[in-house]
Each structure stands twice: as structure tokens, then as C-alpha cells.
Amino acid sequence: MQRLILKRLGLMVVMLLGLAVITFTVANIAPGDPARLAAGPDASPDMVEKIRVERGFDRALPVRFGLYLGQLAQGDLGTSVYTGRPVAQDIAVFLPATIELVLFSILIAVVLGVPFGVLAAVWQNHLPDHAIRFLSVSGVALPMFWLGLMLQWYLSLELGLFPLGGRLGTFDDVPTTITGMISIDALLVGDLATAGTALMHMVLPATALSFPALAAIIRVNRAEMLEVLGRDYVVNARAQGIGPFRIIAIYALKNAILPTLAMIGLRFGWMLGGTVLVESVFDFPGIGLYAAKAAISSDFEPIMAVTLILGAAFMLTNLLIDLMYALLDPRVRNQI
Amino acid sequence: MTDHPLLDIRDFSLVFDTFDGTYHAIDGVNLSLQPGEALGLVGETGCGKSVLTRAAFGLVPSPPARITGGSVQLQGRELLGLSDRALRQVRGREVAMIFQDPMTYLNPVFRVGTQLVDAIRAQSGGQTKRDEAKAIALDMLEKVQLPNPNRQFAAYPHELSGGMRQRVLIAMALAAKPKLLIADEPTTALDVTIQAQILDLMAELVADMGLTMIMISHDLGVVAQVCSRIAVMYAGKIVEDAPVARIFDAPAHPYTKGLLAALPHPFRRQDRLESIPGTLPDLLHPPAGCLFAARCPHAAPICAKPVPMRRIDDSHRVACTLYDPAREKDRADA
Numbered sequence A: 001m002q003r004l005i006l007k008r009l010g011l012m013v014v015m016l017l018g019l020a021v022i023t024f025t026v027a028n029i030a031p032g033d034p035a036r037l038a039a040g041p042d043a044s045p046d047m048v049e050k051i052r053v054e055r056g057f058d059r060a061l062p063v064r065f066g067l068y069l070g071q072l073a074q075g076d077l078g079t080s081v082y083t084g085r086p087v088a089q090d091i092a093v094f095l096p097a098t099i100e101l102v103l104f105s106i107l108i109a110v111v112l113g114v115p116f117g118v119l120a121a122v123w124q125n126h127l128p129d130h131a132i133r134f135l136s137v138s139g140v141a142l143p144m145f146w147l148g149l150m151l152q153w154y155l156s157l158e159l160g161l162f163p164l165g166g167r168l169g170t171f172d173d174v175p176t177t178i179t180g181m182i183s184i185d186a187l188l189v190g191d192l193a194t195a196g197t198a199l200m201h202m203v204l205p206a207t208a209l210s211f212p213a214l215a216a217i218i219r220v221n222r223a224e225m226l227e228v229l230g231r232d233y234v235v236n237a238r239a240q241g242i243g244p245f246r247i248i249a250i251y252a253l254k255n256a257i258l259p260t261l262a263m264i265g266l267r268f269g270w271m272l273g274g275t276v277l278v279e280s281v282f283d284f285p286g287i288g289l290y291a292a293k294a295a296i297s298s299d300f301e302p303i304m305a306v307t308l309i310l311g312a313a314f315m316l317t318n319l320l321i322d323l324m325y326a327l328l329d330p331r332v333r334n335q336i
Numbered sequence B: 001m002t003d004h005p006l007l008d009i010r011d012f013s014l015v016f017d018t019f020d021g022t023y024h025a026i027d028g029v030n031l032s033l034q035p036g037e038a039l040g041l042v043g044e045t046g047c048g049k050s051v052l053t054r055a056a057f058g059l060v061p062s063p064p065a066r067i068t069g070g071s072v073q074l075q076g077r078e079l080l081g082l083s084d085r086a087l088r089q090v091r092g093r094e095v096a097m098i099f100q101d102p103m104t105y106l107n108p109v110f111r112v113g114t115q116l117v118d119a120i121r122a123q124s125g126g127q128t129k130r131d132e133a134k135a136i137a138l139d140m141l142e143k144v145q146l147p148n149p150n151r152q153f154a155a156y157p158h159e160l161s162g163g164m165r166q167r168v169l170i171a172m173a174l175a176a177k178p179k180l181l182i183a184d185e186p187t188t189a190l191d192v193t194i195q196a197q198i199l200d201l202m203a204e205l206v207a208d209m210g211l212t213m214i215m216i217s218h219d220l221g222v223v224a225q226v227c228s229r230i231a232v233m234y235a236g237k238i239v240e241d242a243p244v245a246r247i248f249d250a251p252a253h254p255y256t257k258g259l260l261a262a263l264p265h266p267f268r269r270q271d272r273l274e275s276i277p278g279t280l281p282d283l284l285h286p287p288a289g290c291l292f293a294a295r296c297p298h299a300a301p302i303c304a305k306p307v308p309m310r311r312i313d314d315s316h317r318v319a320c321t322l323y324d325p326a327r328e329k330d331r332a333d334a
């Protein structure tokens, strides 16, 4: 087990390097003069040239990549031209918000998706199945961005049920930062009201973000449950007189959840990517919105940092999923 | 008690509602077992052996299955129409089943012991406590001669060999001390040497526990080892029912004769097993008469009419016009 984890972590470093090469290249092929941007709109041509040499923008791409890696190795993520702050500082502020939002979304997708998948399978071709499949198809068909806008327009602009955007109201006090996730920090200091407000702010963006994942989880879990419920060990369990609830919720589900877990891992990655869109719609100050703004202003170092962090998060999640797989399936456990 | 059958299946019929139409899987089956009897149910693949023995105890999902008539009585109690809960109790306490492939009938993600304890508790309707159930389970594992019961108790199914798993499944099935055991090809998936061991074990347990048993197989040889009577099934019907010796020495139905001819003979060198040419009839549109007619060397016009089961003597029944006095008359008329 430890060996597997070490091996996977090693592999992760290699993959992150690859990711860095690709992002670095793409960001530098994109039009726009980084020296000009760094110098600001009022800078004279001389100033721009000076900055170009100073920051190494005149060197060859591989050399600059080497320099960037050296800088990364020292734990320096660079500086954002847009915010004027060190990228690490920005990320320390924005990343917890995104983690909070994504965790909340995953929670929604799993807590609803798994039981819905089970129900649809148990009631195959009956009303609950049709209703749940309709939901699942909508999740595939509706673009996240559009769904976010619609939710925002109808539920918050028209009906006023939810806040329009942000993490808290303008006049709400932010609780002391412990984890940086407002709802959790508020809970930790016993401030239920603020925790509630923070959750209310997350309902709409999390719904938009979780919808495609919800649809995918339902689909996979339904199919797996149908398959598993037809297996011989289910017949044997029934032959022993074991009741339907135990058979469905324990005997069958523990088998069916394995492929669903893989889907959850995959969808987690999509969600991370989706934060760029959803956070923009809901003006939710997370790393996705930060990345969107950085991309618009060709703010190079934040883009690099966000990409690498999201990549690492995706890889770590999948490692975690694989470990859970091993925990649930003794056959996998023996292989590692 | 011997005059009162333990299991009495009468006129049992079942169809599957499929996309292509109504599939007549079981048609008018009569079968009864005296307490302590061991019956072999044989017939080629797809003839309905599993469906019959599972559906009688509510184990075939409906839809697609639909029981269209008949009755199933266990010790005089009607099972058809019982609630799910009542049927579950019957399955747990009175009827035990073991199946063909021990590799697939144990849940791969739970420990053997967990599954045994769960089954034992379910069999008692939740009355048995966990540690009692564990004691019973270990006791049963001992009884089925599983080496190292304590260790296997904590093992996962994939850590056990096929023979060991079948022993676990037998232990599970028999823990509640049932009256009736349905063994659906319990040795087909095992190596020959293991097969013999499992058959021996089953014979021993059946005798020990005074079980009544239906042993399903397409292998007449296997059935002859453990059973006293054989029922031959063809295309959803019982076509012959007689003591083992009768089936081997004086088979009455042409299909039974065909099955016997397909057995490798111990004293004769055979280059090729004789098998019965042709396949099962289309049970979406079953003919009214004998279902074997298309493959039967003795088929006659009278075989196109419904062929009832008739008694040759007290212990021997057959569904074939060869034993119908009307057949000679029919031929004379023609």
C-alpha cells in the first residue's frame, strides 16, 4: 500500500511537469506581449524593453521554462500583474473558497446521485425510474454555464430565494479564518447564522456545478445496480431469506458503488474545470474566477499556478478514489 | 407421514413475458416428493429445471415471469400467493438451495463469515444474535469439512478454491436445518475429483439431517449416485418420472432413451457420444402435442394431440403415446 502511494506520488510529479510544459507553451504562444502587460499601459517603449530584459521575457522559451521551474522549486509562484500581490497569497485566499464550493457540489452529487441511481434501478421502467432518468438526461444536455445563469435569473432575481452571488452578503462579518472555508470556519466558532448564510450563497453555484456530475453518477449507479441485482450472489442471498432492503442497500450497493466511485473521481476533475465558468457567473471569489480574470488579462504566473494546483488536486482525488476502491474491494486490495 | 408428500407441485405453469411474445417456460408440471426422498431432475440445458425449482419458492423475478396456474404445497401449505415476507421465511427456514457455480454465488466484497452470519440471522427472521450465529456458522463449516474453519471465516470468497466455496454455500444453506434441499447442479462447475468429494459430502449430510432433496443435473450419472428417483424434463414439461433403476434399465420415453444413449458407457469403447439430433422446440409458439415430436423417431399422427402423463405402474409415469392404447387403434384406423 505505501509503495503504491509513493509510486503514484512520484508519477504525479512527472505528470505535473508535463502539464507545466503544455500550459507554459500555450500561454506563451498566445498573442500578447507579456513585457508590455507587466509594464502597464502608460509605460514608454524604453521601460517595456527594460522590463523585458529584467524579467527574462527576451530569452528562449526553454530557458525561461527552466528559470520558471527553478523559481517554483523555491516555492515561489510568482506575482500577479493584475492583483499586484504574490500569487501564493492570492491562492491562499481564493483556493479555500473553491474547495468549499466543490466539496459542497460533490456532496450534493453523491448524496442525491447514489440513492437516485439505486431507486431508478429498483423501480426500473416505472415512474421513479422515468423521473430520475429525465433528470439525468437534463444533466447531460444542459450546459453548466447556461444552467447557472437560468438559476440565477429565476431563483434569485425573480423569486429572491437565494443571493445573486458572492460568498457572503456585503454586510456580513467574515468569521476568523481557520480553514478559509467560510461555512466550516463559522461552524467551528459556533456561528450558525453565518454558516447558514454561506451555505445559501453556495446553493445555486453548487447546483449548477454538480448537475452534470449528478447526472453521470445516477447513470452509472443505475446501470451498475441493475447489473449487480441480477448477479448470482443476489439470488443466493434471496434464497437464504435475506430481506430486500439489506440486499439492495448493502449486498448490491457495495458492489455497484465501485464503478460509481471511478465516475466520481472523473467528475471531480470536470467540476474543478467548471468552477471557472460557474464562479464567473456567480461572482464567487474562488480560484476559478481568479483564473478567468488572469486569463483575460494574460496574467501569466497566476494561470500557471492555478493550472498546476487544479491538476494536482485532480490527481490527488483520483489517488484517493483508488485507495477507497482498495478499501471496498478485497480483490483490488490484494493486488496492491 | 409417508402418505403425505413434503413437496407437492401440481399443474404448475409459468410464462415469461418477453419482447417477442409469451415464452411458455414451464407447462403443467406435476411433481411430488415424499419426506426423505432424493429426486434427480434431469434434462438438457434450457428445459426449465432451474426456473421450475426457483419459481416454486418465489425466486424468479416477476416481471418478466408470470405464474399462470397450479399450486405448490410444502407440507400441505400453499406457497403460491404468499406474501414476499412469508416466502422469505419459507426460503430461510424450510427450503435450502445450493447452486451451480460456487464462484459467483458468494458476494465478492464481503467476508465469508459475514455472509454466513447474515444468512443465519435472516433464516431465523433476525432472532439469532450475532455471536450465536457465528457459533452456528463455525459449527456448520466444521460439518462440511472445510479445513481451518476459523481462518476461512475471516477470508474473502476469492481466497477460497471452488470446492471450498461450495462447502461454504452448503454450510450456509443447511445452517437453518431445512427440510427440503434444492441442489441446482452443485458440482457441474467443479473438477472431477472435487465433484466426487462434494457429492459424497452431500449424500452424507442428506442422510444425517434427514433431508428431502431435489438434485438438478444434466448428468444422469451424477444423479444416479445420490438419488432414488429421477424425473426427466423436456421443454418445460416432465416427460418421465421413475425410480433410478427403472430409468436405467427400462426407460420408457424416447427422450430418456436418447439421454441414456448419450452417456459414455463404461464397458464399450466409444469414439463419439451419441446425442439426440435437433433442438428444443420454439416455446414462444409451442405445438399442442408432444414437444419432442420433431426429434422423435417414433413420432406418429396421434403425437400431435396433447399427450397426458400416464402411469405405467405405481412408481413409473411417462408422457408418450407409445404407452397409449389409443395409439394402436389410431394406426389401425389410418
Ligand SMILES: Nc1ncnc2c1ncn2[C@@H]1O[C@H](COP(=O)(O)OP(=O)(O)OP(=O)(O)O)[C@@H](O)[C@H]1O
Residues within 6 Å of the ligand: B016, B018, B023, B025, B043, B044, B045, B046, B047, B048, B049, B050, B051, B052, B064, B065, B218
Ligand atoms: N428472465 C427470463 N426471461 C426470459 N426467459 C427466461 C428467463 N429466465 C429463464 N428463461 C428461459 O427459461 C428457460 C428455462 O431456463 P432454465 O434456466 O430453467 O433452464 P435449465 O433447465 O436450468 O438449464 P441449465 O441446465 O442450462 O441450467 C430457458 O429457455 C430460458 O431461456
Ligand code: SF4
Residues within 6 Å of the ligand: B253, B254, B255, B290, B291, B292, B293, B294, B296, B297, B298, B299, B300, B303, B307, B319, B320, B321, B322
Ligand atoms: S409422444 Fe410421440 S413424439 Fe412424443 S415421444 Fe412419444 S412417440 Fe415420440
Ligand SMILES: [Mg+2]
Residues within 6 Å of the ligand: B049, B050, B051, B184
Ligand atoms: Mg439451470
